[in-house]
Amino acid sequence: MLREKSEAVDHSSQQEETEEGESAQAKPRQQSKKEENKIEGASTWEAETTEAGNEPSTLPEHTLEGISVEDIPPFLSSVCESVNSSAQNINLSQAISHDVNLHEAMLLCPNNTFRRDPSARYAEAQEPSLQLNSHTNPEQATPAMSLPPVDNQMKNLTSQDLLYDLDSNIFDGINLMSLATGFSPLEVSQLFEEPDSGLSLNSSYNSTSLTNSNSYCIYNGTVGYNNDLQSLCHDLGAVGGCYPEPHKHCHMDHRTIVGFHGSLECQQVFHDHTYHLQSGVPEPTSESFTWSGKSQKISGCLDNPDRNLSRDEQRAKALHIPFSVDEIVRMPVDSFNSMLSRHYLTDLQVSLIRDIRRRGKNKVAAQNCRKRKLDIILNLEDDICNLRAKKEALKNEKTQRNKAIGIMRQKLHDLYQDVFNRLRDDQGRPVNPSHYALQYSHDGTFLIVPKEMVSQKGSPKERRN
DNA sequence: AGATAATGTCATCTC
DNA sequence: GAGAGATGACATTAT
Numbered sequence: 001m002l003r004e005k006s007e008a009v010d011h012s013s014q015q016e017e018t019e020e021g022e023s024a025q026a027k028p029r030q031q032s033k034k035e036e037n038k039i040e041g042a043s044t045w046e047a048e049t050t051e052a053g054n055e056p057s058t059l060p061e062h063t064l065e066g067i068s069v070e071d072i073p074p075f076l077s078s079v080c081e082s083v084n085s086s087a088q089n090i091n092l093s094q095a096i097s098h099d100v101n102l103h104e105a106m107l108l109c110p111n112n113t114f115r116r117d118p119s120a121r122y123a124e125a126q127e128p129s130l131q132l133n134s135h136t137n138p139e140q141a142t143p144a145m146s147l148p149p150v151d152n153q154m155k156n157l158t159s160q161d162l163l164y165d166l167d168s169n170i171f172d173g174i175n176l177m178s179l180a181t182g183f184s185p186l187e188v189s190q191l192f193e194e195p196d197s198g199l200s201l202n203s204s205y206n207s208t209s210l211t212n213s214n215s216y217c218i219y220n221g222t223v224g225y226n227n228d229l230q231s232l233c234h235d236l237g238a239v240g241g242c243y244p245e246p247h248k249h250c251h252m253d254h255r256t257i258v259g260f261h262g263s264l265e266c267q268q269v270f271h272d273h274t275y276h277l278q279s280g281v282p283e284p285t286s287e288s289f290t291w292s293g294k295s296q297k298i299s300g301c302l303d304n305p306d307r308n309l310s311r312d313e314q315r316a317k318a319l320h321i322p323f324s325v326d327e328i329v330r331m332p333v334d335s336f337n338s339m340l341s342r343h344y345l346t347d348l349q350v351s352l353i354r355d356i357r358r359r360g361k362n363k364v365a366a367q368n369c370r371k372r373k374l375d376i377i378l379n380l381e382d383d384i385c386n387l388r389a390k391k392e393a394l395k396n397e398k399t400q401r402n403k404a405i406g407i408m409r410q411k412l413h414d415l416y417q418d419v420f421n422r423l424r425d426d427q428g429r430p431v432n433p434s435h436y437a438l439q440y441s442h443d444g445t446f447l448i449v450p451k452e453m454v455s456q457k458g459s460p461k462e463r464r465n
Numbered sequence: 466a467g468a469t470a471a472t473g474t475c476a477t478c479t480c
Numbered sequence: 481g482a483g484a485g486a487t488g489a490c491a492t493t494a495t
Contacts, residue, residue: 370487
């Protein structure tokens with residue numbers, strides 16, 4: 001994993017170099033800094049390891065008690081080499097814990113983003129979209145008039161579901177309102193881009209919540225409080241053909257039909273209207289109506305319907321924008337443009353609508369972005385934990401190897417002493433180990449060589465050079 | 466009342 | 481070139 005990580009970083013930086021030649025040239029400082037980090041990391045690690053251990057790296061290359069490794073008996077040499085080579089195989093320089101900053105991690109490890117439970121992450125990332133797109137996914141259309149039970153199925157409903165399922169009563173209401181406002185039912189239904197909205201003249205408007213006085217209703221896509229249906233129509237005849245958006249009422253009506261047959265007061269409405277509010281204004285989000293301890297907000301809402309509106313909703317209302325903020329944001333660009341072209345709108349209105357759309361899109365994007373960033377941070381924290389554990393394991397391994405080297409060194413020393421204790425010169429006197437050294441040749445013979453000669457010949461390393 | 470988290474918005478960049 | 485998405489930075493609001 002450690003290796004993977006550093007390789008990933010290296011690979012990414014290589015990619016930067018190859019794919020972004022210009023930017024690579026433009027960012028020499030950044031790259032050199034990365035390399036500095038690597039080098040720094042390596043030196044730090046090595047310094048740490050040598051500090052902690054008994055200088056193992058110097059043992060194989062230099063003489064032990066006056067005997068070089070190449071000079072010791074083959075069986076000991078092989079033991080020492082095995083200890084040494086295994087220590088080298090650890091490749092401690094690869095175990096450097098890079099100082100990876102978050103920005104680099106986000107840039108260099110894009111795949112990391114979804115490393116932590118990708119499915120959940122995907123679901124998370126889609127969460128805002130789910131809220132907002134709950135009306136727009138055409139793939140989930142269900143047969144007309146099939147009203148799913150509630151809640152769970154409701155979440156899967158799309159706008160077309162809702163429309164298909166819509167009781168024709170609602171569109172009857174639209175017809176009535178359209179007649180009253182001068183808008184044709186066709187225009188209204190076009191807003192949904194429904195080829196056949198299933199309009200029925202037999203429907204009755206009062207089957208919906210709109211007929212309930214003192215109930216929450218949706219105005220310009222927001223949750224508001226209306227004392228009467230009349231309040232919905234107070235802007236008739238405004239510029240842009242503004243009237244209280246029958247189609248939005250349809251949304252609400254349908255939801256009411258599907259999930260809220262009973263009392264409508266303070267019920268959760270399945271719109272995501274979490275737009276910013278002016279200071280001190282409670283948000284009319286669904287949470288506002290469901291979370292405990294938020295009843296004050298509800299009562300606040302009851303007092304002042306307009307205060308429930310987000311800024312954009314208030315602006316939209318002020319300019320008599322004939323669409324809901326929700327729609328403006330969620331609508332595909334083609335529908336959006338055709339919608340704009342179908343309605344006579346002032347420049348100010350068009351400008352506001354585009355602003356509303358931009359802000360709405362960006363709000364969702366910001367939410368997704370923050371979730372991704374959070375994921376990256378969590379993944380990096382995981383990496384830190386794993387690397388720390390790995391570092392600890394390597395430390396322990398190193399300690400064990402140092403102990404083994406110490407034991408070998410002691411054995412070699414004892415053997416050396418034993419050999420010299422048995423050696424006698426021509427006069428039968430013991431050979432002084434401080435003046436002589438044992439030197440083995442490749443054919444298995446050994447010589448007792450004065451140490452001056454050994455030093456003249458130089459250490460094996462020097463001889464190689 | 467101040468600290469911190471959460472959220473919205475804008476500017477800018479990239480695709 | 482327009483639009484959408486991503487993201488840093490900042491402001492505002494909530495806790």
